[in-house]
Structure formats: C-alpha cells, structure tokens
Amino acid sequence: MTIQDMVRVLNARVLIGEEKLDMPVYTACCSDLMSDVLAFVDEKTVLITGLTNPHVVRTSEMLDLKCLVFVRGKVPSEEILDSAEEQGLVVITTKATAFTACGLLYAEGLRGVPVPLEWDMEGKK
Amino acid sequence: MTELIRSSYPVETADYASAGSASADIKRKLKQLGITGDVLRRVSVASYEVELNLVIHSLGGELTLSVFPEYVQLVSADRGPGIPDLSLAMREGWSTANDEARSLGFGAGMGLPNMKRNADDFDIQSEVGVGTTITMKFKLA
Numbered sequence: 001m002t003i004q005d006m007v008r009v010l011n012a013r014v015l016i017g018e019e020k021l022d023m024p025v026y027t028a029c030c031s032d033l034m035s036d037v038l039a040f041v042d043e044k045t046v047l048i049t050g051l052t053n054p055h056v057v058r059t060s061e062m063l064d065l066k067c068l069v070f071v072r073g074k075v076p077s078e079e080i081l082d083s084a085e086e087q088g089l090v091v092i093t094t095k096a097t098a099f100t101a102c103g104l105l106y107a108e109g110l111r112g113v114p115v116p117l118e119w120d121m122e123g124k125k
Numbered sequence: 126m127t128e129l130i131r132s133s134y135p136v137e138t139a140d141y142a143s144a145g146s147a148s149a150d151i152k153r154k155l156k157q158l159g160i161t162g163d164v165l166r167r168v169s170v171a172s173y174e175v176e177l178n179l180v181i182h183s184l185g186g187e188l189t190l191s192v193f194p195e196y197v198q199l200v201s202a203d204r205g206p207g208i209p210d211l212s213l214a215m216r217e218g219w220s221t222a223n224d225e226a227r228s229l230g231f232g233a234g235m236g237l238p239n240m241k242r243n244a245d246d247f248d249i250q251s252e253v254g255v256g257t258t259i260t261m262k263f264k265l266a
Contacts, residue, residue: 035233038170039242051230058145059230062152062169 001025001108003067003090006046009104010069010094016081017090023066027113030102034059041065045113048101052076057084066090071098130154130192136179141229144180148173151190151199158192160265167243168197168263174236175201175259181226182206183257196245197263207253215241215249 004021007014014021028046031037034055037047041063048069049056057080060068067090070076075093076084084091094101132154134147152169160168172188179186179201186203208214215237222232241247244261251257 032230033233034230035235035239037230038174039233039235039239053229054142055145055229055231058149058173061149062145062166062173064166 001110003046003092005108006067006069006105006110007092009108010092010096010101012069012092012094015070015075015091015093016085017067017088020088020090023090025066025110028069028102028105028110029113030098032098038062040115041113042115043113046110048098048105050074050098052080054080054083056080057087057089060084060089061087067092069094069101071096071101126193126195128191128193130158130190133187133189134176135187136176136183136185138180138183138185139225140180141225144177145173147188148176151188154190155192155197160192160197164197164263164265168199171240171243171261171263172199174240175199175261177226177231178236179203181222181231186256194265196265199244199259199261199263201257201259203256203258205254205256207255208249208251208257209253211249211251214251 003023025046028048029041030048032049032051037059044064044066046067047065050071052074070093073095151172155165176188183203184205189200191198213219217238218234220232220234226232245264246262248260
C-alpha cells in the first residue's frame with residue numbers, strides 16, 4: 001500500500017509531506033518506547049506512536065523512517081513538525097487508538113517489521 | 126592510518142532538549158563523505174544511543190567521531206559517575222534510567238546491548254568515581 005492508502009484506512013489528517021503520499025509502504029512498527037524502536041527496527045518503515053516529543057522525530061531520523069503516525073488524534077508541536085519536515089518525513093495523525101490503527105492497517109495488508117533473527121538468538125540467555 | 130575527519134561534541138548531563146543533536150551532525154558528516162546504507166544506519170543508531178546515555182546517566186562528557194579510510198570510530202568519554210557492575214549494565218532490560226528519561230521513551234535497558242550489536246567492535250571501560258569510556262568501530266565496506 002501507499003501512505004495515501006494509510007491515510008484513507010485510518011481516516012487520518014496529513015500534517016507534513018502531502019507531496020510524498022504515493023510512497024509505497026510494506027511494514028510498520030508500533031511503540032511508545034523509542035529504546036525498543038532503536039533496538040529492533042532495521043528498515044525504512046512506518047512508526048505508529050502516541051508519543052509526541054522531539055525524540056520521536058530524532059529516532060526516525062537516525063533510522064531513516066518514512067512516515068510517522070500519531071494516534072489518538074495527537075498533534076506534535078510546530079517545532080517538532082518543522083524538524084520532521086526538514087528530514088523529509090511524512091507525518092499523519094489519526095483519531096484511532098494505537099491498537100485500532102494497527103488492526104486496520106494489518107487488515108489492509110501492512111505487516112510488522114521483521115525482527116532480525118540473530119537478535120533473537122543473542123537475546124536468549 | 127590517515128584520519129579523514131575528527132569532530133568532538135560536548136554532551137551535558139540532563140540536557141534532554143538537545144540530546145541527539147550531536148548524532149544528527151555525525152550522520153550529516155558521514156553522508157557528506159559518501160557513507161550510506163547499513164553502515165550509516167548502524168553508526169547513527171549507536172551514536173544516538175551513546176549520546177542519550179551521556180545525557181541520562183553521566184555527569185557530562187564528550188562524543189568524538191573519527192573517520193579513517195577503513196572504519197568509522199565513535200568514542201564516548203564521560204566524567205563519571207562510572208558503572209559499578211558492567212556485566213549487569215550490559216544485560217538487556219537492565220536500566221537505572223530516571224523517570225524523565227522513561228517519559229521520553231527511553232530507559233528500556235536496550236542502549237548498551239544495542240550499541241554492541243550495531244558496532245563491529247565494541248569496548249567499554251568504566252571506573253566508579255572516574256568515568257566510562259566506550260569505543261566503537263564500524264568497518265567501511
């Protein structure tokens with residue numbers, strides 16, 4: 001699907017990146033824990049989150065993410081949106097909760113970002 | 126070996142607002158040198174993690190980027206307080222982060238293990254009352 005499809009499925013509002021909505025997306029991750037996003041996300045994907053501090057955008061920048069989806073109708077500050085725009089991120093907001101947003105996107109074919117196998121192996125003590 | 130770039134960034138304790146700015150600059154510099162893809166992503170993640178650790182846990186310190194023809198090196202050196210039990214600190218899920226760090230989405234105890242995972246070479250030296258030095262190397266091609 002494309003980001004435009006995500007906007008439709010989530011009945012979302014586009015905050016940044018109107019011109020990039022035709023970008024294809026295949027996977028997503030959902031977390032309010034940036035530590036986990038940094039540790040487990042290995043590809044240019046979509047982050048669904050309820051956290052709206054500057055570190056969400058910073059984390060996206062380090063991982064080269066494509067799109068940020070804020071749930072429960074959250075809208076980050078202008079300053080945060082400006083920095084998202086600078087790095088070319090698409091930012092959308094939906095009234096859906098994180099659980100519902102994930103369910104709707106999964107039903108349309110989006111899948112969870114794969115967690116690298118070697119991490120599973122290493123992680124088990 | 127010829128050093129192509131060397132940049133140092135002071136990182137202050139509890140400076141949550143600008144945490145990550147050094148890593149953003151490091152990423153820009155590496156991109157300018159034509160470093161991309163997997164290496165760029167791994168350096169960026171490790172650098173952000175180590176910068177956050179300086180902000181969250183240290184009494185202040187410095188992050189230094191060096192680029193050599195064959196590898197990228199990140200060194201984080203702080204002024205304390207030092208880590209009493211390194212093997213515990215390296216354990217996934219172990220965290221001593223405060224509520225402020227946790228409210229920002231950090232402090233899950235993934236930082237040090239994640240740095241180790243992303244770097245090709247990871248070394249940590251720590252002495253209580255003195256400080257902690259982390260050296261990470263990332264091979265280029």
